[in-house]
């Protein structure tokens with residue numbers, strides 16, 4: 001099957017992960033803020049977004065393309081300061097409808113936050129958040145930044161993509177409950 005990566009990024013780390021995954025799998029990458037490509041042009045989707053202020057950065061884009069996303073295999077990849085677990089799951093539950101959440105597999109990757117690279121508004125907001133945060137480790141990271149970027153951590157995602165690439169489109173549609181597609185006829189000679 002033919003897939004693509006659609007991603008959003010604020011400070012570049014999600015774009016970096018998207019490039020790493022593209023190098024390993026040959027998938028095209030599309031930044032949702034500038035691309036003209038559409039999810040409906042592909043058989044499966046890798047959807048990558050950072051978590052910004054407890055929300056998925058591309059949640060509105062996700063809602064806009066809900067119908068196409070629900071009609072094909074999709075993997076949601078988050079990039080965040082928080083590790084996989086209850087906090088991250090609750091943020092996703094808050095901004096993705098339950099049926100869509102159930103439809104997409106989720107893979108969580110560690111991000112990067114460099115205080116020197118932040119705009120002044122984000123820097124201020126993160127300092128305020130750090131003062132309020134009861135989780136000491138998270139508060140320190142909001143204040144001082146962090147770098148959890150790890151190229152090796154994309155391995156499970158790359159494996160999943162290779163499995164999807166090897167999958168037959170007809171079988172996938174039948175499994176998804178769509179109408180079985182007729183077997184392809186041999187091309188006629190002109």
Ligand SMILES: Cc1cc2nc3c(=O)[nH]c(=O)nc-3n(C[C@H](O)[C@H](O)[C@H](O)COP(=O)(O)O)c2cc1C
Nearest residue numbers: 009010011012013014050053054080081082111112
């Ligand atoms: C303004 C801002 C808000 C953030 N809010 C959160 C958050 O609520 N939870 C979290 O786990 N990480 C948060 N982060 C960390 C980002 O998810 C992390 O830095 C990620 O790598 C950013 O991706 P990007 O470089 O592609 O924009 C925030 C980072 C920034 C800059």
